[in-house]
Amino acid sequence: MTAPEPLELKSAAGRGVLFSTILASGMAFLDGTIVNVALPHIGADLNSTVAGLQWTINGYLLTLAAFVLLGGSLGDRLGRRKIYVIGIVWFTVASVLCALSPTIGMLIGARFLQGAGAALLTPGSLAIIQASFRSEDRGRAIGMWSGFSGISTALGPFVGGLLIDALSWRWAFLINVPLGVLAILASLRWVPESRAPEANTRFDVTGAVLAALALAGITFALIEAPDDGWGAPLVVGAIAIGIGCAVAFVLVERHKGDAAMTPPTLFRSRVFTVLNLYTVAVYGALSGQSFFLAVMLQNVAGYDAFQAGVATLPSTVLMLLLSARSGELATRISPRWQLTIGPVIAAVGMILLRRVGPETNYLTDVLPGVLLFGLGLVTLVAPLTTAVLGAVSMEHSGIASGVNNAAARAGALIAIAALPLLVGLTGESYQVPAELTSSFRSAMLWCAGLMVVGAGLAVFFCGGVVAAMWHRAVTFATTPNHSVHPVQDKP
Missing domain, CATH: 1.20.1250.20 (MFS general substrate transporter like domains)
Known part of the structure; x- marks a missing residue:
């Protein structure tokens, strides 16, 4: 597929694309702000330890950090709007699972899923703006996106605090449902599909999985060691997996060269x-x-x-x-x-x-x-x-x-x-x-x-x-x- 006809920012279609990207990225920014504020309430309601609160944040960060580059590559190759919308749907469904979690373990699992959705969503918004607008409007569109996305971050403490105090910490996640539905409808209505003709036909799935396992092993050891001790079999095993996968990641990326997720030439x-x-x-x-x-x-x-x-x-x-x-x-x-x-x-x-x-x-x-x-x-x-x-x-x-x-x-x-x-x-x-x-x-x-x-x-x-x-x-x-x-x- 070739690139769509560039849009003018002042056109109805241009404003629709900007609205769609601001709404979805703003949802992700809002979620980060609210979840931090909700941590004490989550801990008290689900009888969580410090480790549980750490995993509530880190489960999301782990899958996002490991797969964000893969998500960008998928969008370039398979269609930016397609992967973007899949990411919004994934993120929204995972948010519902977070809100319905009866235990801290289930919440952590849902946060892992939410981070994977964010890895598909996150690279898409700016890539869509880059691909959709004509060059003379692109800078202004990015500036407007940055400003309005920042406003969503600023609104997080107000909206999140009010919802958490008046209702429950679960609304820190449920608020993503109406925002996600609106973002999906807006994206399907206004965002044109685009791909990168020069995009690599092969995805570095191996690199992404090794990166995730390396980060997971090291993170698990750091979080669990205070309670279980550094000599505990699970902690020792996690350290071994983390270090081993980190070494394997470097070797695999060097072997793949410029086709790697993180090209060594950089x-x-x-x-x-x-x-x-x-x-x-x-x-x-x-x-x-x-x-x-x-x-x-x-x-x-x-x-x-x-x-x-x-x-x-x-x-x-x-x-x-x-x-x-x-x-x-x-x-x-x-x-x-x-x-x-x-x-x-x-x-x-x-x-x-x-x-x-x-x-x-x-x-x-x-x-x-x-x-x-x-x-x-x-x-x-x-x-x-x-x-x-x-x-x-x-x-x-x-x-x-x-x-x-x-x-x-x-x-x-x-x-x-x-x-x-x-x-x-x-x-x-x-x-x-x-x-x-x-x-x-x-x-x-x-x-x-x-x-x-x-x-x-x-x-x-x-x-x-x-x-x-x-x-x-x-x-x-x-x-x-x-x-x-x-x-x-x-x-």
């Missing part, structure tokens, strides 16, 4: 390799902070779900208001400085959040840390995304974006698995205020440390090379007819 660029390590560190810190803070505000500070969600809203507002300006600034001063300064600012915010406790005053104990954390994210996110694209040749930009997205998910996955182990939070101790407070304050130090590691990578390994890569990225971003199939923004 990592010949030192800057690309370092920027992905940077991504693992900073997004691990971001996810660890979000996981602990949502539980801390409710189980120790006494906030309800709505208040806990709204408490972190200033970070989102800063992202919405200042991200574009951050990107513009980086074109003038080189992204190296923002990639260095941003994590340091975020780290200071995390250290300030250690003031949260039983007698928390929002204005003095929460807001300063939240504002600095948000300012740090604003400073680093936009330069990081485009610098990653600029670190490789243009023909590899689509897969480079996907690899970086997967790195962000993997960083979140490992951080949420490892942090409770590092700070001694096990069993049901998250329901004991004194123990949770001690663990939370230690976790904020670990998260701040990860941010500082990111800053160090930017200072010592990227150097002036990033500036040259940035100029290449700007050229890429302003080229109207490049054949790129980007993946969804990470935050």
